[in-house]
Amino acid sequence: MSWIREKELSFIERLTANILKAGPMPKHIAFIMDGNRRYARKLHVERQQGHMHGFDKLAETLRWCLNLDIREVTVYAFSIENFKRAKEEVDGLMELARQKFTRLLEEQDNLQKHGVCIRVLGDLDMLPLDIQKLIAQAVLSTRTHNKCFLNVCFAYTSRHEISNAVKEMAWGVEKGLIKPSDISEFLLEKCLYTSNSPDPELLIRTSGEVRLSDFLLWQTSYSCLVFQSVLWPEYSFWNLCEAILQYQLNHYTLQRAREVHREEQVLEQLEADRSCVADLLQQDGTGNLLDSQSKKDLLQKYTAEREKRIHCFLNILQEKRNNFFVELNKNSLASAKA
Numbered sequence: 492m493s494w495i496r497e498k499e500l501s502f503i504e505r506l507t508a509n510i511l512k513a514g515p516m517p518k519h520i521a522f523i524m525d526g527n528r529r530y531a532r533k534l535h536v537e538r539q540q541g542h543m544h545g546f547d548k549l550a551e552t553l554r555w556c557l558n559l560d561i562r563e564v565t566v567y568a569f570s571i572e573n574f575k576r577a578k579e580e581v582d583g584l585m586e587l588a589r590q591k592f593t594r595l596l597e598e599q600d601n602l603q604k605h606g607v608c609i610r611v612l613g614d615l616d617m618l619p620l621d622i623q624k625l626i627a628q629a630v631l632s633t634r635t636h637n638k639c640f641l642n643v644c645f646a647y648t649s650r651h652e653i654s655n656a657v658k659e660m661a662w663g664v665e666k667g668l669i670k671p672s673d674i675s676e677f678l679l680e681k682c683l684y685t686s687n688s689p690d691p692e693l694l695i696r697t698s699g700e701v702r703l704s705d706f707l708l709w710q711t712s713y714s715c716l717v718f719q720s721v722l723w724p725e726y727s728f729w730n731l732c733e734a735i736l737q738y739q740l741n742h743y744t745l746q747r748a749r750e751v752h753r754e755e756q757v758l759e760q761l762e763a764d765r766s767c768v769a770d771l772l773q774q775d776g777t778g779n780l781l782d783s784q785s786k787k788d789l790l791q792k793y794t795a796e797r798e799k800r801i802h803c804f805l806n807i808l809q810e811k812r813n814n815f816f817v818e819l820n821k822n823s824l825a826s827a828k829a
Contacts, residue, residue, distance in 0.1 A: 498551070500558050504728055508559050511735055515742040517692035519563040520556065521714075523706055524549060526698030526722030533722070539583040544724035546591060555728050557605065557639065559735070565642035565691060567706045571617065571651055585619060588645070592625035599632060606638025612684035613647035614655070615815075627819035642688060649708035656682035659808055668804040672767050673797055677756055681805050685710055692745070693738045695731075697723040713749040715741050768793050 500508060524545055531541025549566060556564055569588070574581060595602070595609065602609070611626045618626075626645070659682040663669040669678075680686065690710040696703070699720040703711070717734040721727070738745075768790050772781065781789070 498554060500555075500728070505558075507732055511732060511739075512560060514739045515746075516559065517561060517715075517735065517738055519565070519689055519691040519693075520561055521565040521567075521691040521694040521707055521711070522549075522552070523567045523694070523696035523700075523704060524723040525696055525700055525704075527724060529698060530722045530724040538580055539587070541724065542584060542587055546587065548724050548726050552726060552731065553641065555731055559731075562639040563642070563688060563691075564640070565612075565644065565685070565688070565707070567647070567704070568643045569613075569645045569647070570704065570706075571614065571646055571648045572705070574617070574646075585622060588618075588622055589625065592622065592629050595629050596625070596632065602633055603636065606636045607633060608636040608640045609633045610640065610642045610687070611645050612642055612652075613645045614651060615646060617646040624819050624822065627816040630816050631820050640688065642685065644684075644706070647684070648705040649703075650705055652684050653679070653709060655684075663804045663808070668807060669800050670797075672763070673801055673804075675760060675763065677760065678801060680709070681801075682808065683709065686805075686809075690714065693717065693734060695719065695734045697721055697726055697730075713745055713752060715745055764790060764794050764797065 527541040527545035528538050529541075530544060531538045534540075553564060556562075569584060573584065609629050611630055615623050615626060656679050660669070660674050660678060664671055664674075685707070690712075691707065691714050693715045694703075694707065694711050695717045697719050699718070701718045703716075715738040717737050719726075719730055719734065721730050768786070771793075772786075772789070
């Protein structure tokens with residue numbers, strides 16, 4: 492099955508899509524694709540068959556999203572917690588990943604046609620090396636595409652992602668790239684695996700479970716959360732439309748909450764910068780000798796220097812992450828030649 496199923500909507504589906512698009516539409520949707528194992532039990536087939544059906548449904552759902560002008564999708568493909576499952580099931584999931592990423596590499600024309608950029612987010616060092624290499628090839632071969640984005644969370648949990656972001660900031664301080672006073676909520680966000688994406692406006696979980704299972708905990712603070720009882724392999728276009736309608740009904744409240752949070756972030760950063768400048772003036776004994784304009788100028792200078800440090804640090808961090816895929820790809824090409 493292709494990563495994006497080539498199938499047009501029916502007349503009634505196109506009509507419904509056009510009606511929905513007249514209202515506010517999410518630009519980024521996240522899916523917790525739950526229910527593959529229960530679906531397999533329901534059909535009295537092997538678990539692996541349920542996971543295969545789950546991937547097929549993802550391909551179909553991506554097509555629906557494109558038809559609805561939803562240009563970014565993030566999916567919870569494999570949790571770090573899944574490594575605790577039976578070895579047979581984990582091995583089966585790894586084999587499915589091999590097959591699907593190999594298939595993706597064979598579909599370059601289709602991905603280029605739709606402009607699909609594939610990102611794989613998680614602690615990829617936990618995966619078998621051959622899968623890491625396949626992922627690296629997929630990421631690098633589509634990284635220039637910019638019409639739509641598929642983020643595959645693989646070997647991922649949100650707590651692991653947040654703790655990794657803290658380690659990245661500590662590394663930046665250790666290397667002298669940033670100061671301890673530069674650490675903030677904003678900087679932590681930029682150190683997450685998802686730093687290149689806007690937060691999802693809508694998160695959908697299937698199978699009737701009403702928890703996030705350690706998925707995008709930070710990023711979904713102001714998202715519409717929709718829990719649907721349908722098993723993932725049985726998900727339909729109409730289930731997606733229902734979720735989008737729930738988002739539209741709550742759009743104003745969510746939008747306002749995001750705006751208030753952004754305003755609070757700006758004020759908190761301004762206050763932090765003022766506090767740092769006041770500490771510096773107190774240390775050199777000039778705090779009471781400067782007029783208000785001079786203090787304002789110093790604040791602007793400090794803010795500009797902080798922003799420059801952070802910009803340089805984030806560029807270096809992104810380069811480090813890019814090099815991870817580049818080196819894997821080099822090793823893969825070297826192995827192929829050998």
